[in-house]
Amino acid sequence: MPKKRKKYKLKKKDNVVKEFQEKYIISPSNGSKRYIDETWDFRKENTKEYTHCFHAYPAMMIPQIARRIIATYGKKAKLLFDPYCGTGTSLVEANIVDIDAIGTDLNPLARLIAETKTTSLNIQTLDLYLKDFTDKVFAFRFGKRDIHSIVLPDFKNIDFWFSKTIQRQLALIKKYIEKISDVPIQNFFKVAFSETIRECSYTKNGEFKLVRMTEDRIKKFKPDVLGIIEYKLSRNRNGLISYLKTKKNGAFARIHQFNSVEGIPKNIFLLEGNADIVVTSPPYGDSRTTVAYGQFSRLANQWLDYSGASQVDNILMGGVRNGVNYHFKSSALNETIEKINKQDENRCKDVTSFFYDYQKSIANVSSVLKHGGHACYVVGNRTVKGVNIPMDEITKQIFQENDLKHIETIIRNIPNKRMPLENSPTNVTGEKSTTMRNEFIVVCQKK
Numbered sequence: 001m002p003k004k005r006k007k008y009k010l011k012k013k014d015n016v017v018k019e020f021q022e023k024y025i026i027s028p029s030n031g032s033k034r035y036i037d038e039t040w041d042f043r044k045e046n047t048k049e050y051t052h053c054f055h056a057y058p059a060m061m062i063p064q065i066a067r068r069i070i071a072t073y074g075k076k077a078k079l080l081f082d083p084y085c086g087t088g089t090s091l092v093e094a095n096i097v098d099i100d101a102i103g104t105d106l107n108p109l110a111r112l113i114a115e116t117k118t119t120s121l122n123i124q125t126l127d128l129y130l131k132d133f134t135d136k137v138f139a140f141r142f143g144k145r146d147i148h149s150i151v152l153p154d155f156k157n158i159d160f161w162f163s164k165t166i167q168r169q170l171a172l173i174k175k176y177i178e179k180i181s182d183v184p185i186q187n188f189f190k191v192a193f194s195e196t197i198r199e200c201s202y203t204k205n206g207e208f209k210l211v212r213m214t215e216d217r218i219k220k221f222k223p224d225v226l227g228i229i230e231y232k233l234s235r236n237r238n239g240l241i242s243y244l245k246t247k248k249n250g251a252f253a254r255i256h257q258f259n260s261v262e263g264i265p266k267n268i269f270l271l272e273g274n275a276d277i278v279v280t281s282p283p284y285g286d287s288r289t290t291v292a293y294g295q296f297s298r299l300a301n302q303w304l305d306y307s308g309a310s311q312v313d314n315i316l317m318g319g320v321r322n323g324v325n326y327h328f329k330s331s332a333l334n335e336t337i338e339k340i341n342k343q344d345e346n347r348c349k350d351v352t353s354f355f356y357d358y359q360k361s362i363a364n365v366s367s368v369l370k371h372g373g374h375a376c377y378v379v380g381n382r383t384v385k386g387v388n389i390p391m392d393e394i395t396k397q398i399f400q401e402n403d404l405k406h407i408e409t410i411i412r413n414i415p416n417k418r419m420p421l422e423n424s425p426t427n428v429t430g431e432k433s434t435t436m437r438n439e440f441i442v443v444c445q446k447k
Contacts, residue, residue, distance in 0.1 A: 033408040034392075040065065040412035040441065050092060050243040051117035054236050055195050057087045057110065058208045058291045061281040061378055065412075065441065066093040069279050073374040073443065074099060077276035083260040083365050088114030090279040091253040098248035102268060102275070104256045106315050108306040109194060109297040111255050116187045118253035120244055123237075129185055130233060136176060137226045150175065155302045156310070160212070161201045169225040170197060174303065188240075192232035194300035200225050201299055209292045210299070260361040261317060264368050274370045281378040282361075284391065286318030286354045290382060317361065318354025326356050330397040332390050343385035351384055359398050366402035369446045374407070375399060377442045380414075392440035404444040412439050 042064040052063050066089050074080065080094040085103025087110055094101040095118055105111050150171045152158075158167065173193055180186040200223045204211045213221065256268060284290050294312030301309035313319055328334050333355055341348040369375055379391040396406045414437060 033406075034411070035408075036411045038413065040068070040410055041415055043415045049239070050096070050246060051236070051239045052089060052092060053239040054117050055087060055113045055191050056198075057113065058293055058296050059281070059284070060087060061089045063089055063093055065378060065439075066090040066279050067096075069376045069441065069443075070094060070097060070099065070277070073376060074277040074279070077373075079275050079277075081275035081278050081365070081368065082280045083264070083278070083361065084280050084282045085114050085255065086110050086281070088117045088253065088255070091118050091255070092243070094279075095251040095253055096243075096247050098251045099276075100251055101253040102256065103253065104258055104260065104264075106257065106259060107293055107297055107301075107312050108257075108309075109300050109304070110293070111257060112187060112194070112304075113191055114253075115255045116184070116191045117243075118255075119184045119187070120247070121184055121188060121240060123241060123244070125182070126185055126188065126237065126240075129180065129182075129189070130237065133176060133189075133233070134230065137230060140172065140226065153303065153305075158302075161203065161210075161299060163202075166200050166223070166225060170200065170303065173225070173229060188236065189233070190304060192229050192236055194304065195232050196225060196229040197300045197303050198296075199223060199228055203299070209295045259315070260364050261357045262360075264364045266368070274368050274373070276370055276373050278365055278369060278373070278375040278377075280376070282358070283317055283354075284380045284382050285384075285389075286313075286316070286350055317357040318350060321349055321353045323356030324349045324352050326352060328355065328359065329401050330359075330394050332393040332397055336387060336389050336394070339387045340384055343387065347385055351389070355394070362395070362398045363402050366399065366404060366446065369404075371446050373446050375404060375444045375446070377444075379440050379442060381438070381440065392442050395442045396444065399442075399444040404446050407443040407445050409443070410441040412441065413437065414439055 042062060045062070045064050047062040047064065049063070070077070070080070070090075070093055074094075077094075077099050080090060080099050080101045082088075082090045082101070082103040085091060085105050086107075088103055091101040091103045091114060101118070103114055105114065150168050152164075152167050152171050153174075162170070170193075173196070177186055177189045177193060180189060199205060202213045202218055202221065204213055212218075254268070258265060283293075292313060293316065294310075294314070297312060298309050301312070308315070328337075337348060337352055337355075340351055365375065377395050379395055381391045382389050392409050396409065400406060
């Protein structure tokens, strides 16, 4: 007589998986396609190949995602557009497969990195500058240069974030960079300099926001400024060589500064026609309360003399409170805002302001997309005051209002994206909440 089977009891982990699947997988019968695909996790992939190695930056889209999106939906594309290009991940990937690319970002540091990552330099010329810089470093290390005669920059709180010794060494590097007459090569040095600035500051490098080290940590903090920038330059040179070997010769990338919320100047598309594909990862919310792009970039922007260095977070989406009483066309967004408003009316204004800008931005992005072209948004569903914001569903619905049809939403885990996975929703010390463990690749097509 066969043994009676034991009833399988779901373990805690299984319950979590089941709950996730019930929540996120939608039946095909409703005409929508939304599913989990672990092949998009890219757990063991090198996310720093080519010029993607150039500079750390908050919440960067990993290149494998952009690469696969382009391969799937941009096979015949001639022009890619990224309205929130950050450091240019999608632009690099487009150029590699001979697709022209246009990107925009309001953060001057992001534009610098994106432009440098997509610029083809002559390696022999670059090596001459690198050799000259190495000689200057050697002279300094052996006391052949009076560093105390260097004029130090003067910006707010510089002494709070840098010791005088570090300031002098950074000022020495800055002076060298400013004398480089070749602008693309100067930018190459600036990118390495920017990362060096942050790593040599009193900032906790595990944070995106400007958080100062403890006094005990500061006493032991003695970074090798010149050694750090020499390493960055060498690493970036290797990445550039790899990129140049892979990149198709004809493709270009252009990076602009304009606000997609206010409108997209059509003249940047005149020669190339409208965009065939949009590949981007928009902000998950206003920078002050989510990923602090401005704070992350502030010290570098100050050292590089970019104006408004401390105001970046205020000019990004949701940086200024607008449309706080606005009623959206997205039912998912209206329901979410109503829930957050019951928890915290003031906090709800931040969320509403962000989506007021986000909706306008998507409308403008939709207007420059060709008929039949695809808009591919990589988004995260954040939590505010314990309320989950279904960013993927909201994004889908806003695109549908702008004459695009939803093709699919792919759900992937975030194993290696550098971004905060926890926050403090109540602002009570010690109380944490999970923010984003998954990303959603929302694919829509213009009718």
